[in-house]
Amino acid sequence: MQDSPLNLPTAPPEHAVIARFQLGGDDLGEPGQWSLVFEAERSIGAAVAAAGVGEADGNELGGGEVVIFAYGPDADALYRVMEPGLRALPFRPAHVVLRYGEPDDDVVSKRIAL
Numbered sequence: 001m002q003d004s005p006l007n008l009p010t011a012p013p014e015h016a017v018i019a020r021f022q023l024g025g026d027d028l029g030e031p032g033q034w035s036l037v038f039e040a041e042r043s044i045g046a047a048v049a050a051a052g053v054g055e056a057d058g059n060e061l062g063g064g065e066v067v068i069f070a071y072g073p074d075a076d077a078l079y080r081v082m083e084p085g086l087r088a089l090p091f092r093p094a095h096v097v098l099r100y101g102e103p104d105d106d107v108v109s110k111r112i113a114l
Helices: 031-051 075-088
Strands: 015-022 055-062 065-072 094-099 109-113
Touching: 015 075, 031 055, 031 065, 031 075, 065 075, 075 094
Parallel strands: none
Antiparallel strands: 015 065, 015 094, 055 065, 094 109
16 A cells, blocks of 8 residues: 555755855955865765764855855754854855755744854
C-alpha cells in the first residue's frame, strides 16, 4: 500500500544565513581577497558539516562585494557555527542576514553587523 500525499511528512522551512562583505579594488575585488574568501568558505563549510546544522552553499563575487550563502533548518544554529569564520574575514563593511523561512514567504529576518 502506498502512502497518500496527505500522509507524507512535510519538511521544515529552509532557513538561510546570507553574509555580505564589501571588497576593495574593482567590481570583482582583488585576487588576494578571493583566496581569503575561498579559504574561509572551506573552513565554514567544514564546520557547518561537522556540526550537522545545514549546508554552506557557495558564494557570489561581483558588484564590489562577496556574498556567502548557507542553508539549514535553524538559522540561529547555523550562524553560531559560521560566526567565527565570518568575523575572521577582514572585509568591511559587512553584515549577515538570518532568514527564518523560505525566500518566497513573508518571513522574519534579522540583520547583524560584523
